[in-house]
Amino acid sequence: MNEITLTINGKQVKGKEGDTILEVCRANNIDLPTLCHYDGLSDVAACRLCLVEIEGERRVMPACTYPARDGLVVQTHTEKLEKYRRLILELMFTEKNHLCAQCVASGECELQALAYRYQMDNLRYPLSWPSLPVDSVNKYLVVDHNRCVLCGRCIRACDEFAGIHTLDFGYRGWRDRVVADLGQPLGESSCISCGACFQVCPTGAIFSKSSAYKGKSSECEQVTSVCPICGVGCEIKAFVKDNRLVKIDSPDLSKPRGLLCNKGRFSPLQPFAKRVLTPLKRSDGKLEPCSLNEAIEIVGARLREIKTRYGSNSIAGLISGQLSNESAKAFKDFITGSLGSKQLDSLDGDCLRLVMQVLQDAKKNLKDIEVSSLEELLEADCLFVAGAAPLETHPVVGSYVVRAVKRNGANLIVLDATGNSFPYQATLWLHPEQGKEALVMKALAKLIIDEGLVSASNKNKKRVAALADVKTADVCKQTGIEYAQLSNAASMLAKARRCIVVYGQGVLQYRNPELLGLFFDLADILESDNRVTKTLWLKPKGNSGGQWDLGVVNTGEFSVAKLSKNKSIKALYLLLGDDWTEAPELASRPTGVEFLVLQTSFVSPIVSEADVVLPSPLWTEVSATYTTLDGLNKRVARLVRPPEGIRADWELINEVDRRLSK
C-alpha cells in the first residue's frame, strides 16, 4: 500500500492509499466526531457529524466515505463545522424523545457524550414529541424507537456481522424507522437474537433486558474469556460488578467467532432454573441439606461398600458432554482408575460412537474429511445441511452459512422434515416425511451418478450397483419430494467447487449407521479434482469433542441406553455439571440402582431421585479448558466467584476419590 500525505488542520499527516479521510484522522489522533460509523461495518455517511472542509470541494464532505488522496488539504474543526455539529445534535434531540434521566444507556450513550462534548444545554428547534412504539416482544432485547437516531448501525450489523439481515429501514421521511422483516415485532421475525444490534447501538434504542440498570460498563471489571456452550468457542468480554455478571459483549464483532449468539450473550445472565446451593443427602426418604464433608463421606462409604459387595463393574459413571476437559479427565480417572470400573460413558456416547464406527467402516478419518476450521464455511459455494438447525443450536455456524450464501452466492440445500432449519435463507428445502431421509440420500446419489454429473470412477461404479434398485420416481412418491427438487439439488451439488455437508442430531437421532454412511458417501461421490467436499459434524454438546479426545466415550461397553437393561449396575454417579438431561432413561431412578449420586448445578427432575446431591458450579464460575468443534483447545476464564461452598467439579471428584481410598 502506497503512503500518502495530506494536510489536515495545517499539519502534514500520513495515510495509506485506499484510506478514507476519517481513517487518516484516526491514525493521526485527530478526534473527528462520528455516530453512524462503526469499525468493521461499511460507512454510510448518515449522521453528518464527520463533515470536513476540503480545499477544492464546493461543499463540506463526510470524512467517513471521502477517499483520502495525496495532497488533499483538509480542515476538520473550523467554527462553521463545529456549529454544524451542534445543530445536528439539536436536530437529533428535538426529533425524538431523548429523555436521559430514565434511560438504560445514560452514562454510556454516544449521543449523550457528543451533546456533553458540544456543551448542548438548550434546544433552539421546536420539540416534535412524536408518539413512537417500544417493542419488547423479543425474549432478550427491547427496541425503543424514541431513542433511535437512525444511524443504521444495527441494520448493518445484522446484515454484515450476522448475515441474517432481519433489520432495515421502513417507511419514509419523518416516519422513517428501523423495522424487523416486514414490520413485525422483533420477537416474531427472522431475528436470531444474537445481540449484535444491541452491541453496536450507540444509544439506548436497543437494549438487553437482562443487563438493564445493572451497572454502567465504566463501573464494571472486564474479563476476557471464551464461551463453551455450543462448541464454536466465541471470544467474549464479560462485564462484572460486585461479582455479578452485568453484560457479555464480543471483543470484536468483525473478527471470526466474534459474533456471539443469544446463548453466550444472554443466557448466563438469566437464571435458568433453581440452583443447587448446598449438598443434599437422603434421610428418612427426604432430601435435606448437609455439609460437604458429610456428603462426601456418604458417597465414599457407599461406593466402597458396593464395590466390595458387587465388584467394580457394578458402579457406573455418566457425564454430560457439556463438562470441561478437567472435569472429564478427573471423572474418567476416578471411575476407571480408582473404582476400576469399565462402566463409563458420556450421555451422548451412543451418538459419538455411531459417527466413529461409520467412519471406521468407511475407512475414513474424521480429521481428513471434516473442515479443519469452522471459517471454511465462509468460503463455500454450496452447503448441504441435514438434520441440523444451526441458527438455533450453533448460531455462529448458522451465521457463517448465511454469509456464504450472501457473499459467495452459495446454494444452501436443507434436508429437514421440520422446516425449522434456515426457514428464511434456504435456496432449496428438501422436506421428506420424517424417517424417510435415507431414501432421499440414495435418490440424490443415484441422480448425481446417473446424470453423469460426476466422473464415473471405480467407487462410483460400485455405488451404482448398490443403488440399482432405487427408483427415483418411487422415492418421490414415498417421501413426498418432487422430482424437480431432487434434480435441482443434484445439479447444485455437482456445480459446486467447495461443498460442505453439515449434519447434526437430526441425522444421528435415528441411530442408523446406514443413514449416516450415506452422508459420507455423498461427500465421497462429490470429491474430485476440481471439487473439494468436506463435512462438518455439529456435535451434540459443547465439549463432546474434548471428551472424546480424553477417552471418556470410546469404550462403548456402557451407555445410558444400556442402563435399563443392565441389572448389574448397583451404583450410578451422574455428573451433570451445569447441563440438564432429558434422557428418558434418567426420568426416574433406574431399576436395580441402590445408590444414586448426582453432581449438578440445577434442581432438575432427577434430583428428587438421588441419594446424594453434590453442587456443581456454572461454567462462568470456574476457569477450565474446552475443545471446540474444530479441535481447538480453549481456556475459559472464570468470570464470577461461585456461591459460598461450591467448588470446581473436578475438585469434588478428587475429594471423593481421596475418601474412597482411605
Next chain:
Amino acid sequence: MAKVKVATVWLEACSGCHMSFLDIDEAIVELVNAVEFTRSPITDIKEFSPVDVGIVEGSVGNAEEEEVLKELRANCKILMAWGDCACFGGVCGMRSTFDKDEVLRRAYIETESTCDGKIPRPPGVPALLEQVKPANHVVKVDCYVPGCPPDAKTILYALKELLEGRLPVLPSDMMRFD
C-alpha cells in the same frame, strides 16, 4: 455591597432541582451573605419584585406556568434555567407524545381508582398547552444548568460564576443530563 436579588419559580416540575440546590448544605450560609432570595418556594414569598437573577425549574405545560414565567422574565435582568425540564422539556414533557384531550381523559376519568370522574376546565384550573415547552421556547433564557437534577456542586458553580459577573456555560466534564 448590595446583595444580589434572586427570585425562583418551579413550573411543570418535581422540585428536585430546588432540593438539589439545598444540598449545597452549609455553603448556603456564605451564599446568603451575597444573595437575597425574594419570591421563591424556599422563602414562600409569593409576590414578584424586580430582581437581578431569575431562576426557573420545570417546563411550561399550562397557561398559568406560561404567565408566571413571563412575569419572572419581566422582573429579572438575567434568567437561569435549572434542570432537564427547563432546558429541554424533560420528564414533564413526556405527556406531549399524547393528544392533550387523551391525557386529560386518562388522568381524570379512566384511572382505575376513579369513579364518576370529570375533567376540570378553566377558569377553575389553568388550560393545558397542546405541548410542553422548555423555558427558552417561551421567554429568552440567558444561561442553563441541565441535569435531572443537576447536582449541588454544579448549581453552586453556576451561581458563583454569576456572582463573579460571568454567564456560566457548563464545561463538558460538568454536563449531566441524568
